[in-house]
Amino acid sequence: MGGARATVPGLRLLALDFDGVISDSAPEAFVVAMRTWCALHPASRLCQPAEPLLDEARVPSSADVAGCSLYAPFLEMMPLGNRAEDYAVELHALEAGAVIPGQTAYDAFKADIDAGSLRAFHKRFYRVRAALSERDAAAWQRLMGAYPGVPELLRRRSGECVLAIATSKDRRSVRKLLAAYGIDDLFPETSVLDKEAGVSKRAHLERLGSAHGVVPAQMTFVDDKVNHLDDVAALGVVCALAGWGYNGPREAALARQRGHAVLTLAKVERQLFGG
Numbered sequence: 431m432g433g434a435r436a437t438v439p440g441l442r443l444l445a446l447d448f449d450g451v452i453s454d455s456a457p458e459a460f461v462v463a464m465r466t467w468c469a470l471h472p473a474s475r476l477c478q479p480a481e482p483l484l485d486e487a488r489v490p491s492s493a494d495v496a497g498c499s500l501y502a503p504f505l506e507m508m509p510l511g512n513r514a515e516d517y518a519v520e521l522h523a524l525e526a527g528a529v530i531p532g533q534t535a536y537d538a539f540k541a542d543i544d545a546g547s548l549r550a551f552h553k554r555f556y557r558v559r560a561a562l563s564e565r566d567a568a569a570w571q572r573l574m575g576a577y578p579g580v581p582e583l584l585r586r587r588s589g590e591c592v593l594a595i596a597t598s599k600d601r602r603s604v605r606k607l608l609a610a611y612g613i614d615d616l617f618p619e620t621s622v623l624d625k626e627a628g629v630s631k632r633a634h635l636e637r638l639g640s641a642h643g644v645v646p647a648q649m650t651f652v653d654d655k656v657n658h659l660d661d662v663a664a665l666g667v668v669c670a671l672a673g674w675g676y677n678g679p680r681e682a683a684l685a686r687q688r689g690h691a692v693l694t695l696a697k698v699e700r701q702l703f704g705g
């Protein structure tokens with residue numbers, strides 16, 4: 431891959447997080463989280479507004495998700511968590527009507543929740559997800575659409591640098607979704623690092639660099655979480671926040687403060703490749 435040519439001088443490898451950068455998986459995560467929550471807490475006041483999403487005989491549509499009053503507050507809190515158990519934390523906060531203005535308040539709220547109940551949620555979440563995906567694979571995939579224009583942009587620029595994915599999702603789901611978006615061929619096996627490669631994005635980027643013989647300064651990493659960018663920036667990799675992902679003005683300001691670029695869907699191609 432040594433002959434890759436970049437429009438922006440120096441860019442030889444573009445590593446992308448998957449959820450919140452290429453794939454808008456929030457509707458699916460919300461459905462799985464609500465089903466898990468209501469299975470564990472059937473008397474919760476959250477189960478009534480989520481009712482249209484809970485029928486296990488069908489896979490809800492994105493419109494069903496958008497119509498649920500809990501979805502907007504759920505999305506708003508998403509930047510504060512990292513793992514499936516964090517959806518339980520969010521739902522505990524919604525149930526309690528707790529005000530969570532930022533990370534410190536979130537971490538304090540989470541510390542007060544019984545760790546065993548979070549583990550139980552986490553475990554059940556993956557069982558519920560498997561059942562949902564098996565019910566109707568095509569409908570399940572439709573809950574995780576690509577962000578508009580992103581697959582086309584990657585296709586157009588695929589000859590200019592190595593494209594790679596650094597994700598905590600599992601490889602199998604990533605591959606299926608890339609195929610559904612029509613861009614599976616752009617990512618060879620050595621360019622997709624999933625949760626098997628560890629949870630640290632820094633470790634992912636180090637491995638990508640050595641696998642492709644690219645030094646950190648020639649790599650750009652795009653993620654929708656500021657803490658992941660901070661982690662990777664320490665290597666000397668150029669880091670950028672996907673402003674269309676699971677973040678808001680609070681995170682965009684923080685990213686700028688830390689010296690990361692903030693990308694927008696309308697300008698991302700020029701921001702990454704110039705011209």
Ligand SMILES: [Mg+2]
Nearest residue numbers: 447449450654
């Ligand atoms: Mg993400």
